Amino acid sequence: MLTTIIYRSHLCHDVPVKALEGMVAAANLRNAEANVTGILLFNGTHFFQLLEGPEEQVRRIYHDISQDPRHYNLVELLCDHGPTRRFGKVGMELFDLREHAREEVLQNVLDKGTSPYQLTYNDRALQFFRTFVESTEKGNYYEIPPAESWEFVPTTISDELGPYKASTASEYTLALQPIIDPLAQEIIALEALIFTHDGEISNTYFEGLSGDDIYEIDLTSKKVAFEMVRERDLRGQILSVNLLPMTLVKIPHAVDYLLHEIKINGLVPEQIVVEFTEHEVVSGIEEFTAAVRVLKSAGISVAIDNFGAGFAGLQLLAQFQPDRIKINAELIRDVHKSGPRQAIVQAIIRCCRSLEIVVSALGVEKAEEWMWLESAGISHFQGNLFARPYRQGTPSISWPEKKELL
Ligand SMILES: Cc1cc2nc3c(=O)[nH]c(=O)nc-3n(C[C@H](O)[C@H](O)[C@H](O)COP(=O)(O)O)c2cc1C
Known part of the structure; x- marks a missing residue:
C-alpha cells in the first residue's frame, strides 16, 4: 500500500549545515533501493520531510531517521495512504528554503511534483507543506530538551x-x-x-x-x-x-x-x-x-x-x-x-x-x-x-x- 509519512524535526546545534549534502547523497541511494521517494525541506533550523513508498519500507526508513542523532524533536505530522506518489522522481532531494525567494518557494517545491494530476491544495500533505513554508505553525514547535x-x-x-x-x-x-x-x-x-x-x-x-x-x-x-x-x-x-x-x-x-x-x-x-x-x-x-x-x-x-x-x-x-x-x-x-x-x-x-x-x-x-x-x-x-x-x-x-x- 502506498504510504506517505510527513514529519518535522530540529537540526542539532553541533551539526554543520554543510554535512547535510553527504547525508542526502547516502539517503538518496538507500531510498532508491527501497523504492521510497520524497522531498526534504530545510529552513535553516527545522527539517520537514515527506516520504512515500511501500508501507513497510517507508516505516523502516522513518524509524531509522527518527534514531538519527543529527536532529531532535521529531514530530510525525501525517501518516496516510493514497493512489499515487506526489514526488516520484527524487529518492530524496534536499530543498533549502533559504535559497529561494519567499513568494516563489512554494511553487518551486510544487514544481518537483510528479503526480499525474496537478498538485493542489485540496491535498492534506500539500497543506502541510504550505504551513511549513509559510511558518504559520512555528509557535507550536516546542523545543523539548533531552x-x-x-x-x-x-x-x-x-x-x-x-x-x-x-x-x-x-x-x-x-x-x-x-x-x-x-x-x-x-x-x-x-x-x-x-x-x-x-x-x-x-x-x-x-x-x-x-x-x-x-x-x-x-x-x-x-x-x-x-x-x-x-x-x-x-x-x-x-x-x-x-x-x-x-x-x-x-x-x-x-x-x-x-x-x-x-x-x-x-x-x-x-x-x-x-x-x-x-x-x-x-x-x-x-x-x-x-x-x-x-x-x-x-x-x-x-x-x-x-x-x-x-x-x-x-x-x-x-x-x-x-x-x-x-x-x-x-x-x-x-x-x-x-x-x-x-x-x-x-x-x-x-x-x-x-x-x-x-x-x-x-x-x-x-x-x-x-x-x-x-x-x-x-x-x-x-x-x-x-x-x-x-x-x-x-x-x-x-x-x-x-x-x-x-
Ligand atoms: C533530516 C534527515 C533526513 C533523513 N532522510 C533520510 C532518508 O530519506 N533516507 C535514508 O535512508 N536516510 C535518511 N536520513 C539518514 C538516516 O537517519 C540514517 O542515517 C540512515 O538511515 C543510515 O542509518 P545507519 O547509520 O543506522 O545505517 C536522514 C537523516 C536526517 C537527519
Missing part, C-alpha cells in the same frame, strides 16, 4: 499523606495517587483509588455486577474511601474520588449520602472533587447535569476523568462545565512525537482556557511527554513518572530537578 536533562528525585511525602495504616475494612484497600504541579513541587490533589482483593474498583469491576447493585456499591465505596482517608491524616489535601454518573441519577439522595459521609469523617465538601468518566454519561445527560448542579451547590467540585477516551466529551462540555478535566492517558502517550495528539491536546487546552477549566494530564510516563505538555500550558500531572498509586510503605513523589549537562 529526557536526560531532568532527574526525577524520589522524595518522601509522609508528612502530606500521614503515616500508613492498614485499612480496617477487610473488603477494600485504598491507594492514593497524587496529582502534582511538578515545577512548583506542589501536591494539587490526591486521587483515592479503591481496590478489592481482585483489583481496582473500576469499570471492569462494575461490569461483573448487575442491575442497580452497581450504583449502590459505587456509592458505598465512597463511604469506605472517606473512612480510610480519615485513618490517614491528610491535612486538608484535596481528595478526588470517582463516581459513576448514573449513581447520582439512580440513587435518590446520593448527594446527601455523600455530604453526610464527608462530614462524619472530618472532611469538608470544598475538599472533595468528584470525577466522572465521560463515556458513562451519554445515556442520561439531562438527568446527570441536574444531579451535578446539586453536587456543586453543596460545594463539591466536579471533574471529567479520561477526557477524550469516549465520544461524549465535547457535548458534555457544551452542556455543563466541570471545574477540571483530566486528559485521557491514551492521548498523552508519546504526545511529544505525534502531530495529531499535539493538535488535539492544544485544542482541549485552548477550549478549557476559554472556559476557565483546569486541565490535568493523566498517565504521564516519560519526561518528554511531561516537558511537551508543560510547554503547551499544562501544569498539573498524574502518572507513574512522578508517583505510582501509593498503597503501603513510604509514599514518595519523584520531583523533577534540572541536571547540569556537561
Whole structure:
C-alpha cells in the first residue's frame, strides 16, 4: 500500500549545515533501493520531510531517521495512504528554503511534483507543506530538551499523606495517587483509588455486577474511601474520588449520602472533587447535569476523568462545565512525537482556557511527554513518572530537578 509519512524535526546545534549534502547523497541511494521517494525541506533550523513508498519500507526508513542523532524533536505530522506518489522522481532531494525567494518557494517545491494530476491544495500533505513554508505553525514547535536533562528525585511525602495504616475494612484497600504541579513541587490533589482483593474498583469491576447493585456499591465505596482517608491524616489535601454518573441519577439522595459521609469523617465538601468518566454519561445527560448542579451547590467540585477516551466529551462540555478535566492517558502517550495528539491536546487546552477549566494530564510516563505538555500550558500531572498509586510503605513523589549537562 502506498504510504506517505510527513514529519518535522530540529537540526542539532553541533551539526554543520554543510554535512547535510553527504547525508542526502547516502539517503538518496538507500531510498532508491527501497523504492521510497520524497522531498526534504530545510529552513535553516527545522527539517520537514515527506516520504512515500511501500508501507513497510517507508516505516523502516522513518524509524531509522527518527534514531538519527543529527536532529531532535521529531514530530510525525501525517501518516496516510493514497493512489499515487506526489514526488516520484527524487529518492530524496534536499530543498533549502533559504535559497529561494519567499513568494516563489512554494511553487518551486510544487514544481518537483510528479503526480499525474496537478498538485493542489485540496491535498492534506500539500497543506502541510504550505504551513511549513509559510511558518504559520512555528509557535507550536516546542523545543523539548533531552529526557536526560531532568532527574526525577524520589522524595518522601509522609508528612502530606500521614503515616500508613492498614485499612480496617477487610473488603477494600485504598491507594492514593497524587496529582502534582511538578515545577512548583506542589501536591494539587490526591486521587483515592479503591481496590478489592481482585483489583481496582473500576469499570471492569462494575461490569461483573448487575442491575442497580452497581450504583449502590459505587456509592458505598465512597463511604469506605472517606473512612480510610480519615485513618490517614491528610491535612486538608484535596481528595478526588470517582463516581459513576448514573449513581447520582439512580440513587435518590446520593448527594446527601455523600455530604453526610464527608462530614462524619472530618472532611469538608470544598475538599472533595468528584470525577466522572465521560463515556458513562451519554445515556442520561439531562438527568446527570441536574444531579451535578446539586453536587456543586453543596460545594463539591466536579471533574471529567479520561477526557477524550469516549465520544461524549465535547457535548458534555457544551452542556455543563466541570471545574477540571483530566486528559485521557491514551492521548498523552508519546504526545511529544505525534502531530495529531499535539493538535488535539492544544485544542482541549485552548477550549478549557476559554472556559476557565483546569486541565490535568493523566498517565504521564516519560519526561518528554511531561516537558511537551508543560510547554503547551499544562501544569498539573498524574502518572507513574512522578508517583505510582501509593498503597503501603513510604509514599514518595519523584520531583523533577534540572541536571547540569556537561
Ligand atoms: C533530516 C534527515 C533526513 C533523513 N532522510 C533520510 C532518508 O530519506 N533516507 C535514508 O535512508 N536516510 C535518511 N536520513 C539518514 C538516516 O537517519 C540514517 O542515517 C540512515 O538511515 C543510515 O542509518 P545507519 O547509520 O543506522 O545505517 C536522514 C537523516 C536526517 C537527519
